[in-house]
Amino acid sequence: MTPAALTVAALSLDLGPTRLVDGIGFSVAPGEVMALVGESGCGKSVTAQAIMRLLPDAIRQTGGQVRLGEEDLTALPERAMQAIRGRRLSMIFQEPQAALDPLDTIGAQIAEALRQPLSRVRAEVRRMLEDVGISDPERRIDQHPFELSGGMCQRVMIATALIARPAVLIADEPTTALDVTIQAQILDLLRRLAIERRTAVVLITHDMGVVADIADRVCVMYAGRIAEAGPVAEIFAAPMHPYTALLLASIPRLSDVPKSPLAVIAGQVPAPGEYGPGCRFANRCPRAEPRCATTTPPLLAAGQGREIACFAPLADRRAP
């Protein structure tokens, strides 16, 4: 097995007395696309910020480790981290316009990721723009972000993130703000770059369609914990966690019977202050047993590279 490009182990993040993210762990191999999927507020973005060591002041990492290859980032001084960000470990965001400097040309911003003036690396920047599918790169290179559409800005951000050939790319909802036809272009681009450059990609999304499209593996998060993780094909074909199963059954599909009732998950996602001591899905779960409300189910290996945190999984495939 190839050693992981990125490993997150037992990561816990607290906001004051409230635990937002509770001991999550996963790893991503070079060239692999790993999706982190979950509903609004489940902790996807703060996890990404913790990996980048860019957490807001209010949120503290209270446990766990982030390793880039063999190197533990958790203990590094901020100066060393600055040398890593954008070069070995990059991130792209949902709103590209907000992440780009409106006053600087896009060429200069991409060159900045190489810590070089544009004049020195112009040919390289132009090739990168071509690589992310921007037509007429020679003209675009000297334009400002406001002269570009949302889809083009997202490509520029991907170019900025990838020009230094990082080992790991964190993409936080990179297509959520885009139209479907543009989303399809960007997803194809990410997939191709992951394969060609052997970049390990952590793709954050709440869209199961996006996961099905480009991810190799998926971590399904619910309320700050991982409910289920494993290869995409297996999890979609036979979800074991009741939350994953219900979520997949609740999405309208192009293949279902129109107007037929969709599976419903009763109630709503609890807020971080409302988490109980047991499984955080217990109050909405049709399979819940008494112990689910009082004891946290551990995330256990279930064979075929799968992991599941549930006392009453749909098909119990845990290794004996």
Added chain:
Amino acid sequence: MSHTLEITDLKVHFPGRHGAPVRAVDGVSLHVAAGETLGLVGESGCGKTTVANATVGLQAPTAGSVRVQGTELAGASRSVLRDVRARAQMVFQNPVTSLNPRMTIGAAVGEPLLVRGRAAGRALRDQVAALLEEVGLRAEHAGRYPHQFSGGQRQRIVIARALALRPALLVCDEPVSALDVSVRAQILNLLVDLQARHAMSTLFVSHDLAVVRHVCDRVAVMYLGRIAEIAPRDAIFAAPRHPYTRALLAAVPEPDPAVQRAKPRLPLAGEIPSPANPPAGCRFHTRCPIVVDQCRHEVPPLRRVGDSDVACHLA
């Protein structure tokens, strides 16, 4: 008998920042028959919300006609508009901003009835209780305030309020887009239920094709202020005729890896042009994979092909 909604050659232009007007809606014709749900789909900025707003009298047409149960909204007097608004009710995308935070939900749901003198006192309370129960809330909730409810529950409250006057037409603008994935199904099931129970006509605006397919009888696809294709649901999903409809369908990521990865890709080149400066001829020609010279000069009229009305020279 006339259709519940009949829109003919509707144009809505906004003053542009750089002189040229923004032609948000530029010659749209469609109808919604009694008891029917029409889906209106298309990408951001194509004019869906502007059509929806014109349908309930929130946006005056620049030209063309909007008729609700035969009553013309274009150029109508205030009193006519007020009357039409009772028959055509809107459900907006964001349930948080659609409700007054200082009003109990009972007062919010009952307000249309009270303001129009349809009910008061005991009768009003009973009707509000029935409406809350109809959307899956409890009558005892009437005294609570919006912040005491989740996003999905608030959208139920908004729907109950829209139903209060028993409108002939419900206009839903992205009613589930702002909701958590796990509560969307609750609201979609409710809408399908209500359609069946009341035989209401619905104009259902969404950018999500799978959602539209699930709740609609017919579907209209918009591109840059115009209709590209209108067809019965099964026809448009099984045999899309317009190259834009085909590209849109191919771009929907389906939550099934086997299906999704086997699907042929139909990538569209480039970006959507600005409605302040739309391309001549067919508005889709700058991105169309099968464009011919005629497309650059001649506007393709909507014409019948199979079960679809399609605006494409090559369909």
